[in-house]
Amino acid sequence: MKGLGDIYATLCRTAAAVQLQYRAELLIWLIWAVVQPVVYLIVWLTVAKAQGGRVGGFTGGEFAAYYIAVMLVNHITFTWVMHEFEYRIRSGSFSPLLLQPLHPIHRDLVENVVYKALTLTVLLPVAGLLGWFFEPQAHPQPWAVAAFVPALVMAFAVRFLVEWALALSAFWTTRVGACNQLYFAVLLFLSGRMAPLELMPSWVQTLASVLPFRWVLSFPVELILGRLTPEEAQAGFAAQGAWLALGLGLVALVWRRGLRQYGAVGA
Amino acid sequence: MSYLRLFWVLMRIGLLNEMAYRANFYFQVLQSLLSLATALGSLAVVFAHTTSLGGWQPAELVALLGVYQVMSGLIGLVIQPSMERLMEDVRRGTLDFTLTKPEDAQLLVSVGEVQMWKLVDVGIGLMVLGTALVQLGIGLGLAQALTFGVALLAGATIVYSFWLILAACSFWFVKVENILMIFQGVYEAGRWPVGMYPRWLRAALTFVVPVAFAVTVPAEAVVGRLTWPVLGLALGLALGMLVGARVFWKWGLRHYSGASA
Numbered sequence: 001m002k003g004l005g006d007i008y009a010t011l012c013r014t015a016a017a018v019q020l021q022y023r024a025e026l027l028i029w030l031i032w033a034v035v036q037p038v039v040y041l042i043v044w045l046t047v048a049k050a051q052g053g054r055v056g057g058f059t060g061g062e063f064a065a066y067y068i069a070v071m072l073v074n075h076i077t078f079t080w081v082m083h084e085f086e087y088r089i090r091s092g093s094f095s096p097l098l099l100q101p102l103h104p105i106h107r108d109l110v111e112n113v114v115y116k117a118l119t120l121t122v123l124l125p126v127a128g129l130l131g132w133f134f135e136p137q138a139h140p141q142p143w144a145v146a147a148f149v150p151a152l153v154m155a156f157a158v159r160f161l162v163e164w165a166l167a168l169s170a171f172w173t174t175r176v177g178a179c180n181q182l183y184f185a186v187l188l189f190l191s192g193r194m195a196p197l198e199l200m201p202s203w204v205q206t207l208a209s210v211l212p213f214r215w216v217l218s219f220p221v222e223l224i225l226g227r228l229t230p231e232e233a234q235a236g237f238a239a240q241g242a243w244l245a246l247g248l249g250l251v252a253l254v255w256r257r258g259l260r261q262y263g264a265v266g267a
Numbered sequence: 268m269s270y271l272r273l274f275w276v277l278m279r280i281g282l283l284n285e286m287a288y289r290a291n292f293y294f295q296v297l298q299s300l301l302s303l304a305t306a307l308g309s310l311a312v313v314f315a316h317t318t319s320l321g322g323w324q325p326a327e328l329v330a331l332l333g334v335y336q337v338m339s340g341l342i343g344l345v346i347q348p349s350m351e352r353l354m355e356d357v358r359r360g361t362l363d364f365t366l367t368k369p370e371d372a373q374l375l376v377s378v379g380e381v382q383m384w385k386l387v388d389v390g391i392g393l394m395v396l397g398t399a400l401v402q403l404g405i406g407l408g409l410a411q412a413l414t415f416g417v418a419l420l421a422g423a424t425i426v427y428s429f430w431l432i433l434a435a436c437s438f439w440f441v442k443v444e445n446i447l448m449i450f451q452g453v454y455e456a457g458r459w460p461v462g463m464y465p466r467w468l469r470a471a472l473t474f475v476v477p478v479a480f481a482v483t484v485p486a487e488a489v490v491g492r493l494t495w496p497v498l499g500l501a502l503g504l505a506l507g508m509l510v511g512a513r514v515f516w517k518w519g520l521r522h523y524s525g526a527s528a
Binding site (some may be wrong): 024025028029031032035036039042043044046047050051055056175177178181182185188189194195199200 | 298316
């Protein structure tokens with residue numbers, strides 16, 4: 001009987017081998033990671049220039065830092081399980097995964113982490129290049145930099161669990177495309193990807209804090225940019241912890257219910 | 268003339284094929300409205316902090332958004348599905364069936380697949396455009412409507428040629444679907460006027476991935492910002508790329524080895 005550690009090591013090696021076959025594909029997908037934050041950065045730089053150098057609490061350099069951080073944090077925390085599950089369940093290719101004596105979430109987790117590790121080797125230099133061009137400014141305290149790492153890991157965990165649970169809605173309907181699109185539209189505004197939450201109307205900020213959206217992207221970004229007080233950071237970690245527990249519960253619940261719903265193609 | 272007739276026949280076959288899946292219509296309406304709401308939301312957030320963006324008024328940007336949606340609809344209606352099908356056919360060798368037909372192969376593959384419900388995007392885009400024009404108080408005169416039509420046609424031609432050239436690359440490199448992802452990823456940048464971007468990026472959006480001619484130029488035509496030299500450039504580029512794509516397609520076809528090779 002092998003431990004989970006051995007299983008993970010093997011899964012890592014196979015995932016890396018599979019993904020490295022398609023090196024060009026890895027690069028091309030990165031375009032999606034880069035274009036959107038750069039576009040919004042330029043939009044806000046244009047606004048800042050028209051408004052005499054600053055918008056709300058952001059100068060041009062701070063916008064640059066914000067969107068470069070958003071690009072990296074979003075890349076690290078994003079998942080593609082919602083797209084994947086639609087295909088998996090509609091095509092019936094989910095069945096073989098269910099036969100394995102291992103919860104499929106482990107495999108998804110490993111594939112996600114391996115992909116991030118491989119692609120960051122390219123995205124980090126891109127971030128450096130953008131930094132050289134747009135001259136970002138940020139003044140984080142040392143404690144904030146230290147707190148950034150656990151905040152990032154928690155953000156990834158929360159987003160992974162929430163999106164995995166949502167992806168399981170494909171068990172009930174095979175047409176989840178529209179639901180997914182709704183989720184991503186909400187994510188765009190409430191996670192801080194479109195604009196810093198500070199610049200949003202207050203009801204959007206409240207909604208973002210009550211729901212998991214602020215904690216999966218905006219919170220680590222605000223932290224590394226030095227825009228949070230220690231008290232706000234603590235509250236953020238508490239919210240992340242709460243959503244982590246909630247996410248775990250949600251995955252367990254939906255998984256058990258969903259499996260009973262699943263009628264595989266050909267079954 | 269027979270080319271045009273063939274084009275319509277192929278379009279109609281595609282339309283009839285999709286009539287069988289009517290529920291898709293409602294999903295398409297839902298998705299189009301959602302993407303429109305997202306785009307309008309972004310504009311609302313930006314214009315809560317400024318009165319103009321790179322010299323464009325809010326209503327003018329809404330007009331741009333309408334053009335963006337119309338162009339997305341046209342791409343999704345026939346260009347993208349047909350080109351994806353072409354690449355798939357090259358990969359599986361089933362392009363043989365098309366090549367043996369006694370009509371021009373480029374025409375056949377260019378209308379190889381039609382996703383009719385994308386017309387919803389075109390319709391919604393036109394409505395958005397109309398609303399924006401009413402807000403701007405611009406009565407669309409015949410001359411302006413004509414310029415807009417020409418600019419839109421030139422833009423669509425440029426996008427089509429660009430996709431055909433990319434898709435024809437599959438004659439050499441079999442797996443190129445992902446190259447098309449480049450276009451889709453970059454196309455999003457067209458939601459905003461390209462004049463806003465730094466010079467190097469503007470050049471890339473004009474000549475590497477022709478987003479500027481696809482969206483910004485027709486939008487400029489409709490809000491009365493277009494200058495004649497730009498329209499001339501768009502027309503020239505459209506013609507040049509159409510010829511270029513044709514030559515490249517013919518050249519690529521000679522490298523196609525078929526299913527059994």
